Amino acid sequence: MLPTSNMVPMAEYDDDIAVKDLGEGRFAADLLGEWTVGGGLNGGYLLGVIGNAIRELIPAKPDPITISAFYLGPGRPGPAEVHTEIKRDGGSLAVVAADLVQEGEKRISVLATYADRSRIDGEVRTTAIEPVLPPLEECVSTHAMGPAMLEIAPMYRKFELRFPPNRVGWAQGEPSGEGVIEAWFRFRDDRPTDAFSLITIADLLPPVAFDLGLPGWSPTLELTVHVRGVPAPGWLKVRHATRNLAGGMFEEDCEIWDSEGRLVAQSRQLARPPRA
């Protein structure tokens, strides 16, 4: 089939999150090592795989509205299954539970509410303030990452981030201490950043703990993403911030803004700071 103007000629993300229906609510997936970052598979990518299985389970309600993931153990490259259970499917919403299972062990447990988004859109009244980022051409691209870095974090080949030059101190041993990391985002093949992909994009930036001077692996306990709109075409702005490191944990709030200045997703995760 020839690509049309509505199709993406090479939608790598869709290939990467593909699942195969095994019947009885079970789906097979192949978790790709290409999505590795710092020794583990990226949580946003895994959420994309699980979210895609849920979408195949309930095709009449294909749009994630809110999805909560509880991370039980690290996902590893290789075969996996997603086991789903419909908790409720009635009216305009469906609620589904899903587990990502590898080697007989649950690695992630999810609850999610899905809908047909075309049936629920409504009024918009936003008081949230759009982040101001320098123009793309003034920003520092992940495409400039060296091969040693890409070996540790091959995930950064999948998409491009462009960081404000005055906001990359954390990458140079000079964290600001503010707990903020923000960047422009696009897929490397310019696949449109549709509403679905926001559940992955909400967890692709480096952990905000880096900007607190706490580099290293920050294991996520739980991540909840609210998809609030369909992004307009173009680069997205993604902003991660934390305001409270306490109780042995920090929260990471993410906002995703589209090219028309709309807040299209909000997420919050609870993570443990890296061990000193």
Add this chain to the structure above:
Amino acid sequence: MLPTSNMVPMAEYDDDIAVKDLGEGRFAADLLGEWTVGGGLNGGYLLGVIGNAIRELIPAKPDPITISAFYLGPGRPGPAEVHTEIKRDGGSLAVVAADLVQEGEKRISVLATYADRSRIDGEVRTTAIEPVLPPLEECVSTHAMGPAMLEIAPMYRKFELRFPPNRVGWAQGEPSGEGVIEAWFRFRDDRPTDAFSLITIADLLPPVAFDLGLPGWSPTLELTVHVRGVPAPGWLKVRHATRNLAGGMFEEDCEIWDSEGRLVAQSRQLARPPRA
């Protein structure tokens, strides 16, 4: 047994959320009509019942750290069961799934991470800013609510809220439009507001939609609470705010601050505004 200084003579909240172990991960509860607000049982109360069943299931890890509730249908006064499943219990954390079931139907599905909080506390670095509320004696108490109001919302007999007098326009047909509702909180019997009870307290204030001029029932799709510390004795400050009404939904962010100025809980819910 006589009350000691460490005990609460009349801990109404603990009685109200009591569950009975039926074995095989099932617990019986009696949902009290006293927790009704505007025609339905309060979601924070129901989360307390479910959270209590999880606590009984894994007594060595009694402290909720993060809990996500997906609301499938309204809980009603009367008998109910909580069906639990341990997803993982290892190291310092346990993850549990639970359903609140009434009349053979799932009403709420939950995922939660529990721990022994005494084993995970650590460093505190908060940049969040504590809300400023007028002194208690200058605030408007829910104890001043009339009998007609208490008949619609008997829940307000269970605890006391004190609202800043310049912040109650929403109750008088003059919403500020800012989407903020904040108040002092205590249980009416002065039961200590321990870390556990924060999962209920995060959902007790009137919906912030009231302050946007959208009074009425705002059904919650999902609520996630992060318990971040053990509150010091005394009144709590509870602040609810929304920044984005969009996609037919609004988020409601809640912060709970203790009497020593620590941010002890954060929560976010996704809700539908009342039908016009």
